Amino acid sequence: MKIKNITDVFFDLDHTLWDFDKNSALTFEKIFEINKIEVEINKFLDIYLPINLNYWKLYREDKVSKETLRFGRLNDAFLALEVEVNREVIDKLSDDYIEHLSSFNHLFDNTFEILDYLNENYSLHIITNGFDEVQHKKMAKSNILHYFNTVTNSEMVGVKKPNPKIFNYALDLANTKPETSIMIGDSFEADILGAKNIGMDVIFFDINNITLDDDTKQVDNLLSLRHYL
Structure with a gap:
């Protein structure tokens, strides 16, 4: 009606x-290649997606800052995967993600x-x-x-x-x-x-x-x- x-x-x-999900997955593939992160993308996304959702909920509720969201979602995912990635690389991945996200537009x-x-x-x-x-x-x-x-x-x-x-x-x-x-x-x-x-x-x-x-x-x-x- x-x-x-x-x-x-x-x-x-x-x-x-x-x-978002399709474009984000393609962006991670691209920035992992750029930064030589050797993690299987689907394995990473299985861990990352619920972590990211939770950070966005906290961000909506003003419980975390934009900077904490951007760093924390990646850091927590790598920790859960038991992949060692230092803070400098995570910061670069975070910046690269924002930079390249809009290059995929499904x-x-x-x-x-x-x-x-x-x-x-x-x-x-x-x-x-x-x-x-x-x-x-x-x-x-x-x-x-x-x-x-x-x-x-x-x-x-x-x-x-x-x-x-x-x-x-x-x-x-x-x-x-x-x-x-x-x-x-x-x-x-x-x-x-x-x-x-x-x-x-x-x-x-x-x-x-x-x-x-x-x-x-x-x-x-x-x-x-x-x-x-």
Whole structure:
């Protein structure tokens, strides 16, 4: 059923439009080769991914700094793998990761199709917790930046989703109101609960086969957004 009275559509970026897991894996392959790190990439990713998720949760909750996240996720992964990598090399890997991440730009299936479709009737925006220096490059290099009237990231605002302040900042920047706006994202905590808490409508982009217990609208393919918008 189509949702009425929506003028502005807000998207999360990573894991919603930009295929973070695929691009990140390719980046690690590249920087391990550059820095001669002899670790089997899939073995590394199996350990790293849950560690990274936990660091991002702590970062959202302001329990760790950006610097701690960037160093700690790599250091903890190598420790768990019992691979000795000194601090200097980890710092370089951390910098190289940020530098090369935007050189891979796989998007989720049908990203261009859905943005073209929505762009005809709505004003489109991004709200992201990703780092300022990377997010703009990702969008520019993957050729989606021009679709969005505004881009709000957590470093601009000083808080991260689900904090209401970042949503209110984004709404002000877009010159719109919660009741005429909708948020689409893959994180139930950051995107869905965060947006709901300030009165925005929401659609959960389910990339991990999670069935929600409540009546939240959800899709597992971007083109399915056409059922609602």
